[in-house]
Amino acid sequence: MKFVLRFAAAVFIASGMLLTSSTAVIAAESGVSDIDNDRIPDTVELAVCGSLACxxxxxxxxxDGIADWVEIMACGNATCASATADTDKDGIPDFxxxxxxxxxxxxxGKEDADGDGIGDWIEFVICGDRSCATGAEDYNANGISDADELAACVVVPGGSLALTGVFWGLIVLxxxxxxxxxxxxxxxRKRKAAAASVESLSL
Incomplete structure (x- = not known):
């Protein structure tokens, strides 16, 4: 399961983007049954493969790199989400x-239901729900965690990532x-004081 979602994370990172009904999500998080305890609600499993535990x-x-169960929860069917769609251009994918x-x-980009320091949207991209990522995931094995790479893609409202760097460069300058x-x-000041001292000695 993590491979597919990590692939989606890599698609966001590689594309420079980040990095539809929410009713299923709300239902899933409010105690809808999950007979096999795999984090995939039974109703979603039924849609994916035809039974409650398959x-x-x-x-x-x-x-597309987004697991079918995540797409169903995001927008209602297994082919509706896009790995690069970002309506508001904030770096967070629509799904x-x-x-x-x-x-x-x-x-x-700051929502963090489980308080683990990894944004909910990042956890959805990495592993499909808002409390599943550890922060150690590194799909492309570049030594930078997927969570950090995805978080770096969020565009600050009223600015861009490039301008943020320029701003701090100007502050340092x-x-x-x-x-x-x-x-x-x-x-x-020291030269003036020394010159005044020499002048007073010569008088």
Whole structure:
């Protein structure tokens, strides 16, 4: 199950994007039965494979990297979610926003129902529900956790990731200029004091 969803995470990261009814999600999180305790609600398993305990979680009918059970929970059928669709261009994929808060544009990226420091939408992308990721997942084995890579793709409202870097670069540059100005003023002050001392000695 994790392979399919991690593939979806890699698709988001590789595409530069992030990184439909929410009724099924709300029902699943409010105690709907799961006879085999595999985190896939029985009603969703029935839609995926025809019985209450047959889904592995790795079924992916449209080979888009999003497991069928996650697509069914996000938008009603096994082929409806897109790995790159992002209506509000906030870096959070539409299907993950739907699962997190009910529509394509509502997630802020800070929602964290289980308080583990990994955003709910990130957990939906990595492993299919809001409390399944550990933070150690690294699908592309580059040494950076999938959670960190996905979180880095979120666009800050009113700005972009590129502008954020430029902003901090300008702050550092201004700080260095102020330090250089302070050092220059100290040197001038010491030279003036030394010149005044030499002048008073020569009188």
């Amino acid at each position: 889904a592995t979680g790795e079924e992916d009918a449209d080979a 993950a926003e739907k699962l997190t808060c009910g529509n394509n544009t509502c997630a802020k 201004l700080a260095l200029l102020f330090v250089a100005l302070g050092v220059t003023l100290q040197i001038r």
